[in-house]
Amino acid sequence: MAGGASPTRGAARLRPARDELVMRGLLVLLGAWLFVAVALPLWTLLSKSFHDFNGNFVGLANYARYVSTPSLLASFWNSLAIAVVTTAIVIPLAFVYAYALTRSCMRFKGLFQALALIPILAPSLLAAIALIYLFGNQGFLKSLLFGGTIYGATGIVVAQVFYCFPHALMILVTALSMADARLYEAASALGASRTRTFLTVTLPGAKYGVVSACFVVFTLVITDFGIAKVIGGRFNVLATDVYKQVVGQQNFEMGAVVGMVLLLPAVLAFVADRIVQRRQVAVLSARAVPLEPRPSAMRDWILFAYCAVVAGLLLTILVVAAWGSLIKFWPYNLSLTLANYAFDKFDASGWGAYFNSLQLAAWTAAIGTAVVFLGAYMVEKSRDFGAARGVVQLLAMLPLAVPGLVLGLAYIFFFNARWNPLGFLYATMGILVLNSVAHFYTVSHLTAATALKQLDAEFESVGASLKVPFWTTLWRVTIPVCSPAILDIFVYLFVNAMTTVSAVIFLYSTNSKLASIAVVNMDEAGFTAAAAAMAMTIVATSAAVKLLHLALGVLLERTTHSWRRRVK
């Protein structure tokens, strides 16, 4: 027998197994990828804002010029005001809607939930286009504005409310569905009134959800580009300023500064949200009794009416855009036509833009899902590689705090730089895919990580003890069990790549123009009907993918229900 009474050695380390080495290699690759796709471009942007046109370091001179230019500074306050007002309107609206979906016994909950998610399927500027049809210079409800104009702050806020509603709703529905019936029983046993119960049980329970929803909406509004572009008129906001500085005036340095300013509120909201969420303790213990709402005729009818009105308004926006896209010549010739869908008459790229978008969405979803899921797997499952895991995790969270417009701008600077060997990607479909995957990385990563965390932590240990390599267990167990989450990620990436404007506005070339960009261009050129038509093709595509998602989900449920039932 070896050893005997030999002295004990210093800290023993396990010789890493082949599996562990492969995992570490992949983790390093992922870290390098995130570094190139997220960190380096942002660094280039930051550095650009400290240099002048000739590349000389000028310190804060650009920032000083920004602060001393009243028109630029005004946009900052405009953006802030728009974001605050929109948040103040959307959150109560969505809260009541979410309350109705989770805490009432009204009918057609599923339908109402589906209708509320419509805006997610469209580019943000669809609402702005619809509003122009309704209230624009030739809108047939223009008289309702009593001489006011929809172009400017009013239009932006209304369109933002439409666009942000489902985002807030999803968070609030989640927050409100986590309720412990025992708390309500206790409240009623103690004789608390309905109002008091609402104030002392319901609201505190949903508090963190409300805070989170506020931050999400605030960030969405501040960073959105499409709506302000279409309906903002002379009302300038940060997002349109960036565009004007870069595309209009070719003033890249000032563009970088505005980009950094735009990054600021988003990062602050992100950090604040993290801090608040950290204080959240598990609302729902394992012993909680799920709350089953009881019927209450009056409440249910009131909430039903409310939801019908809200869902009706959301639907109206969509229907108006659809109708507008089918009308010959608004508002003079209201006969229907498909002529607006002959895009080559309005824009050089024609239907090509649409197919480019399809291609981008497919590539982003395919590559993104693979990278995100494998990446989350490596972060969750590799052992003893703490430092690298920490770095990757941080880089994976970063994109959530970076507005698409800022990331796009950072990409121009980074991939255009003369020293960059990756410059060949510039103005290709490749850079669009890279940008989209990076931009939507965080939410996908969190979805994958959550799904992986729900698995038994010892699957890999069992595999190792049976001398089965990790990729076999990944392939035979982890991926099948996580398939619903993987499907979710795929669809999320597809729909977002299909609808995004802000992330790609700086990055497309004539060969890789996208449908959402074509909407902006055609609207700018005055072809509002064609813009609406292109927006509708995007909606139709996203909706089709969503429906396919639902169908696949049902199929998956049916083929796997024999083992999914009662899985602990």
Place this chain on the structure above:
Amino acid sequence: MAQGATAGSESFLRIERLTKRFGSFTALDSVDLEIRPREFVCFLGPSGCGKTTLLRAIAGLDAQSEGRIWQAGREISSLPPSERDFGIVFQSYALFPNLSVRDNVGYGLRSRGQGRAAIDARVGELLDLVGLPGSGAKYPSQLSGGQQQRVALARALATSPGLLLLDEPLSALDARVRARLRHEVRGLQRRLSITTIMVTHDQEEALTMADRIVVMNHGTIEQVGTPQEVYGRPATPFVADFVGTMNFLDGHVAAPGRVTLGGLSLACDTGALAQGQAVQACLRPEDLRVRGVDPGTPNAIQVSIAELEFLGAFVRATLEPAGGGPRMLGDFSSNLVRDQGLAPGQSLSVALPADRLVVYARS
């Protein structure tokens, strides 16, 4: 009485000065242990005592900070789990939910390049072995907790490992199933003659199943011994307290072979303890004798019954010595209580047999 190095040629698993630190916390403190071939060993202790850490170090799932491990004559201290030779059953079973019982059990066989027929035959054999013949097509979620546990066991045994590690395998089951499975697991281990280590916090489980028990506390081994030794001659007050119920009676050594506890003077083995040394004398409640005690019986004392607690098969009495001294518990059979008509307030004579008294120095 931590185990020192004994006959090396006989040990299957040898652990030498194993230490595991998590930051400033020491989970295992220089542990030495030898396990013989075909032995069933239980690591017993309260949560946080280091028993699971020790098991995971043996498996290679968590690396030790210092120390070495040999298995079957081969040093495995720095080998990753996939290069060690063991099968493991976790508390959660970690059965693959999307694979049938057959595929779960055959999981480790498939990658060994065996033919489908050979694998099927082996899986069938294993399912027979664990008492689940014909369940191959079911999924884990369709099985009861006890059945899932057996599947996990079959999966761990499929590749015929040299060492079986069980991490609290029975603790997720209800009492009845647990009692039955104890016998089955133990029987299976005997039939296969596989060296087995089981981690548990349940002393009854350890006492009924183990060849030897390793009692652990605060990252160190308190005692290694057979169930009889651990129960009957606990090496430390911790072991005495953790395993079974124990009366701890404070006093000091009056003379060699005699201790005084409050007003009581008792004969017992005081070993090498010096006169005047503060001690704890320990006695199991069931070792307190009632029948056939007269004033002439050694260590007989007069007590009054302060309280009687009915516990089914027996009654636990709280006794107050008449001449002063510490209260103690005595377990009397329900039979005896009925026969003698014992009731609270009553006084009676009991004896504390000298050979059942264990004395520890008290600091």
